[in-house]
Amino acid sequence: MKYKIFFTVLMAALITFTSPITNVWASDSISAYMGFSREVNEALAKQIQDKLGIEVKNITLSWGEIWARLKTESPRFNADMVLSFGASEAINGAKKGYYEAYHSPGWDGIDDAFKSKDGTYYALGTFSFLLLGNTKKLAEKGYEMPKSYQDLLDPKWKGQIVIPSPRTSGTAFMINYSFLQLYGEKAGWEYLTKLNENVAFYTKSGNAPTDLVGRGEYLLGLGADENVLKRMKDGYPLKWSVPVEGIGYEGNYCTILKGTKKLALAKKVMDYLGSEEISHFLGSMGYIPPRAGSVSALYGEVQPKFIKLDHAWAVKNKRKVVKQWKSKFLMKETAKARKVGDEKEKKAAAQE
Amino acid sequence: MAEAVAGNDQRSLLYKIRIFVNSHLINMFAGGLFALLAIFLAFPIVMVFIKSLWGDDGFTLGFYQEFFSYNFYYWSFLNTMILGLSAMVILVVVGFCFAYMTTKGPNWLRKPLKVCALMPLCAPPYIFSISLITLFGRNGMVTNFFDLNFNIYSWTGVIVAQCLAFLPLSYMMIENVLNSQNPSLEESASDMGASEFTIMRAITIPLAAPGVLKAALLVFVMTIAEFGNPAILGGRIPFLAPDTYLMITGEGDFNMASVLSVVLMVPCLIIFVIHNYMLKGKGYTTIVGKPTAVDPKDMTPLIKYSLLAIVIPVAIMVLLSFAVIVMGAFVKIVGVDNTFVIDHMLNMQSNTAIFNSVKLSLLAGLFGAIVGTLLAYVIMRGKFKGRKVMEMMALSGFALPGTVIGVGYIMAFNRPPFLLAGTIWILILNCAFRFLAVGVEAGISKLHQISIEIEEASADLGADFITIFFKVILPIMFSAFIAGFIYTFMTTMMSLSSVIFLVTPGFDLAAVYIYLTAQLGELGLASAATVKMMLIVVICFASLKLLAKKTGLDVIEK
Known part of the structure; x- marks a missing residue:
């Protein structure tokens, strides 16, 4: 009966390994879908744990991913909070009643632009996109960093630019509508079409261009400013600039999900998120925080030039813009498909 | 007297229960297993079908219409097929060369080549895109060294990465076939003066062929379903598997994702049918008793060198890829700043992710092996319809793309009566049933070998079913149990395509962690996590093997 010995040892190994599974989660913990860049998520979770003693079990997801999860999981969410996603997710989710309304005293004294009226969502800060370049490779080729977005259309950059794809990336959507609002819708799409000629490919994540450019795979990129500071400190030969036209920006929203069993803890976390300390912390990570007096470590005292943006328009037209982008740069559609798509669009609009 | 009767009654009641259990146990098992299969394998797939036909306002064919009217989807489908076919052709050739060299080649080459061919097993399939970028990217080490102008974000990159990733699969299956051929056939041919080339063409x-074909089909299914490499290296080329993933994670469009899943499932199911009906009974059994050990013959130089010409570059690629991963784990930014650091290795989050993976794989492996063995028994020995x-x-399970099952699971188990989302059970069940x-299969083939007479004989000698089960059947099926356990364990550790939809906050898995960090471009962290994972897999495997050796059960040796 040698197999019995074998079996016993196997079972013993199994039991020792898996016993922690039956343990109930430590009571002072909440779980969160987090949509900052990964290192910021980890640092923020650690900050909250150190300060409040509440463990934040987190998973790093893109905004689109968080939104997809909320949509499937509603009304039984598998997390207690969302820490950071975009305006369209925050606003549309609030409309669908996904979030707990809570007027957090921790957020008193913060500009109303960072809060929703009914207390369903708050903005932890804003981030932007930047023009990124690889200093080493640019010097090798003898190219200057472009000053304006128009310079990016120069044929010499053909196949040298990487941009995130608005299908998956919140940053990419921001980049897209920033151009649409900078140049106007028609001219904006024309600009993007021309830019498309020079784009090597569209990345899935808004943070990916930082890395691809940093490693010298491509010369230039448009990408989120989130991890630029960290990458430059890490030693990547990176360079960022704000083109003369300015850059777009978008809020990093957070909410408490409705139906959470840890409402009291989630409220505590929410109060803390409005504090001076968190503002300072996010500022040190390169975000532009909501509390006056906290400075972004990336941009410094002087705020960069921003493109004037109408976020309400962006929220309303997100589906349409993404669809247009897809049909322009991803797939050619037949006339019939356009009709089907339009009908789908109308229905979706009617629903919302 | 009365007491004795009462006692008898009691005993007879127990006896009756025992008799009942004895005669119906197998049917009870069958019923239970059928329910499990229906709930955890069929139900999610049905959900995917329904979702692809059921829009916000009822039944519609609109989503399929959309699929057929955008050429993007058409290209995506076509690309997927091209990828599957080219990987299949390449891997059959390369796998055959490797298998031939390790079974008939010079002795001193066998072991190293075998190690090279099996190495990709202990790392997730998509790590090859990480190493290919580091090596052959536009700023890659090799590219810079030879000053090449080479674009890895293309067809070449995707195919090479997929081929490297699934080399072990094709190698193992083909080697298995070559190993089970009776060498005396080739021996006698060679004695009668046939050249090695003739023997290869006419006998080997x-x-x-049937085994190789089987390997080819499996490779095809696996390559089109795995989305890591095409997602990272695909650039502007659309493929179905990553598109399904993006449809959900990016656009939250479950209907279109379901349509893509159904489309991806079609070729897989066709292959499944081919595999089941056309290949059944076509295996040539050439084992008569134990194959006699024959001294390896020297290979004909022409064949040897032409096979080596294929095998050596591939082996070098595998070794290089792993070298880069190990290097990436210990240097600051591989290829940019090659100073030694230990930070990546010390990252805690990847440690917990790996620990979670091991935990999950053990549980899924055990669960899957138990269910698998019982199923094999019930299917072979049961006397019921269906x-x-x-x-x-x-x-x-093997023919269904992981993405599809993952999508099916979120749709099926997020609401009562099966509210499993967010628990570890959804992951365990998903992995156990997929693999x-x-x-x-192992259990069935084991039971084919053992005549039912042994069981009948023990029954005649008075053993009841429960005794037979523990004393006869379990020992017979044990190697099948282990095979199922190891396979499920390994694949659960590495698989990404379906668990990525199911992971929850606080329960990160290693494969998902590596994929996400790699996609964010944090190659250091991704490499370090891969290295740690490889170590764990090797340790688990070695200890299992040691255990088997110590207990005299050398079943793991395939």
Whole structure:
């Protein structure tokens, strides 16, 4: 009966390994879908744990991913909070009643632009996109960093630019509508079409261009400013600039999900998120925080030039813009498909 | 007197229960297993079908219409097929060369080549895109060294990465076939003066053909379903598997994702049918008793060198890829700043992710192996209708793309009556049922070898079913149990395509962690996590093997 010995040892190994599974989660913990860049998520979770003693079990997801999860999981969410996603997710989710309304005293004294009226969502800060370049490779080729977005259309950059794809990336959507609002819708799409000629490919994540450019795979990129500071400190030969036209920006929203069993803890976390300390912390990570007096470590005292943006328009037209982008740069559609798509669009609009 | 009667009654009641259990146990098992299969394998797939036909306002074919009217989807489908076919052709050739060299080649080469061919097993399939970028990217080490102008974000990159990733699969299956050929056939041919080339053409390849074909089909299914490499290296080329993933994670469009899943499932199911009906009974059994050990012959130089010309570059690629991963784990930014650091290795989050993976894999492995073995037994020895259906269901797991099952699971188990989302159970069940096929197949073939007479004989000698089960059946099935356990364990550790939809906050898995960090471009962290994972897999495997050796059960040696 040698197999019995074998079996016993196997079972013993199994039991020792898996016993922690039956343990109930430590009571002072909440779980969160987090949509900052990964290192910021980890640092923020650690900050909250150190300060409040509440463990934040987190998973790093893109905004689109968080939104997809909320949509499937509603009304039984598998997390207690969302820490950071975009305006369209925050606003549309609030409309669908996904979030707990809570007027957090921790957020008193913060500009109303960072809060929703009914207390369903708050903005932890804003981030932007930047023009990124690889200093080493640019010097090798003898190219200057472009000053304006128009310079990016120069044929010499053909196949040298990487941009995130608005299908998956919140940053990419921001980049897209920033151009649409900078140049106007028609001219904006024309600009993007021309830019498309020079784009090597569209990345899935808004943070990916930082890395691809940093490693010298491509010369230039448009990408989120989130991890630029960290990458430059890490030693990547990176360079960022704000083109003369300015850059777009978008809020990093957070909410408490409705139906959470840890409402009291989630409220505590929410109060803390409005504090001076968190503002300072996010500022040190390169975000532009909501509390006056906290400075972004990336941009410094002087705020960069921003493109004037109408976020309400962006929220309303997100589906349409993404669809247009897809049909322009991803797939050619037949006339019939356009009709089907339009009908789908109308229905979706009617629903919302 | 009365007491004795009462006692008798009691005993007879117990006896009756025992008799009942004895005669119906197998049917009870069958019922239970059928329910499990229906809930955890068929139900999610049905959900995917329904979702692809059911829009916000009822039944519609609109989503399929959309699929057929955008050429993007058409290209995506076509690309997927091209990828599957080219990987299949390349891997069959390369796998055959490797298998031939390790079974008939010079002795001193066998072991190293075998190690090279199996190495990709202990890392997730998509790590090859990481190493290919580091090596052959536009700023890659090799690219810079030879000053090449080479674009890895292209067809070449995707195909090479997929081929490297699935080399072990094709190698193992083909080697298995070559190993089981009776060498005396080739021996006698060679004695009668046939050249090695003739032997290869007239004996080795025809005899191996069914097995090779089986390997080819499996490679095809696996390459089109795995989305890591095409997602990272695909650039502007659309593929179905990553598109399904993006449809959900990016656009939250479950209807279109379901349509893509159904489309991806079609070729897989066709292959499944081919595999089940056309290949059944076509295996040539050439084992008569134990194959006699024959001294390896020297290979004909022409064949040897032409095979080596294929094998050596591939082996070098595998070794290089792993070298880069190990290097990436210990330097600051591989290829940019090659100073030694230990930070990546010390990252805690990847440690917990790996720990979670091991935990999950052990549980899924155990669960899958138990269910698989029981299923094999019930299918082979049961006397009820629908056994064929059960077998088909159990084996279909391998043909279903992971993405599809993952999508099905979120849709099926997020609401009552099966509210499993967010628990570890959804992950365990998902992995256990997806990888059931190997355990079941191994169990069935084991039971084919053992005549039912042994069981009948013990029954005649008075053993009841429960005794027989523990004393006869379990020992017979044990190697199948282990095969199922190991397969499920390994694949659960590495698989990404379906668990990525199911992971929850606080329960990160290693494969998902590596994929996400790699996609964010944090190659250091991704490499370090891969290295740690490889170590764990090797340790687990070695200890299992040691255990088997110590207990005299050398079943792991395939």
